[in-house]
Amino acid sequence: MVFANIEYLFLLLLLIPYIVWYILKQKKSEATLQISDARVYAHTPKSYKNYLLHAPFLLRCLALVLVILVLARPQTTNKWQNSEIEGIDIMLAIDVSTSMLAEDLKPNRLEAAKDVAAEFINGRPNDNIGITLFAGETFTQCPLTVDHAVLLDMIHNIKCGLITDGTAVGMGIANAVTRLKDSKAKSKVIILLTDGTNNKGDISPMTAAEIAKSFGIRVYTIGVGTNGMAPYPYPVGNTVQYVSMPVEIDEKTLTEIAGTTDGNYFRATSNSKLKEVYEEIDKLEKTKLNVKEYSKRDEEYHLFALAAFLCVLLEVLLRNSVLKKIP
Incomplete structure (x- = not known):
């Protein structure tokens, strides 16, 4: 207490x-009675x-x-308690352009990415993890947090069409860098997942990679999509028809981004391959984080x-x- x-x-x-x-006061106020002998009162019972x-x-x-x-x-x-836990700071940069609705991964690229990302988060309870979404523009869906319940809820609500369509890879990296640049963690990582080539934004992917490198941030890039053609749902009236769309991933740029920041580039052509990519990234070094509990x-x-x-x-x-x- x-x-x-x-x-x-x-x-x-x-x-x-x-x-x-x-x-x-008691001594001064006690009443007194003078008698010649008090022995007669010796055995008088007290009230x-x-x-x-x-x-x-x-x-x-x-x-x-x-x-x-x-x-x-x-x-x-x-009592307030300070404890140390092992972890790293990670920003997930996820492409939400409409091409992520292609169904070469099941049920589609975006849903597969969300499922594997959620599993990845559940496997790293001690990490600070945040989410950046990008298409033609970019915004932070969730800043770095250890409250993974909130984070998983945010992932569940990710969908295409939230922002202007397109693929601004450089802007996605730059937005994630702003969330990591002031971090004190020994390991700062961006996991960038995209299925296209950079065609929007004011910052080029390589410029964003150089900025990340200057802050000691490693970027792991993931190109998601099969080789060749992929089925894409195209709404026609009240129905949905599927058209075959070519898979165009700028692997050269994604590889250079990863190489510039001492990261790695991975290609995920299926759900299992995507899971293997996250398992590989899961082997990153860890650093100590101070947590105050009250x-x-x-x-x-x-x-x-x-x-x-x-x-x-x-x-x-x-x-x-x-x-x-x-x-």
Whole structure:
């Protein structure tokens, strides 16, 4: 138990002069009767009132102690604890252009990427992980966090069409870099997943890679999609027809991005291959993170206040009943 206003406990020192005053007062106010011999009263039984004579004073002192404790605000709480856990800082940069709806991976590229990313997050409970989405533009879906429940919920809500269509690979990397550049972690990683070539954005992929390198951030690039042609759902009226679209992944640029930042490039042509890519990245080195844990404080003054009230009430009852004095 701790006290929010511990300085009020110094008021307990006031009890010392109060007790001294009471003792002196009792000595001066005791009635006396002079008799020649007191032996006749030696075996006279004492009344129970003799034992209760100082009860009101004791109850008043106890009530004062309890009131002071109430003012000091007793609280129950757990101590702050600093612990160290192993982890790295990771930003997932995921392509959400409409081409990610191609169904060469099941059920489609985007859903396959979301499923494997969720599994990857579940396997790294100690990591700070965030999400950047990009298409023709880019935005942060979730900043770095260890609250993976929120993160997984964010992943579940990812879908195509959230932003202008296109593939701004450089912007996606740059956005992720802004979330990692101030990190104190030894390992800072961007996992970039795309199925196309850079065709939008104000920052080229290689410029973004150089920026990442300057901040000590490694970029792992993943090209997702089969070789050749891929079935793409195309809405026609109230129906959906499938057309074959060529798979155009700029593997050369993705490889150069990874090489510039000391990362690796992976090609995922199926769900199993995509899973293997994340398993490979899972072998990254780890670094120590300081985590401070705390618990909510609960006020516990209620019982002390109730006890003080009962003490005062009992004192009043004793003074006006059993110990009532006749003037």
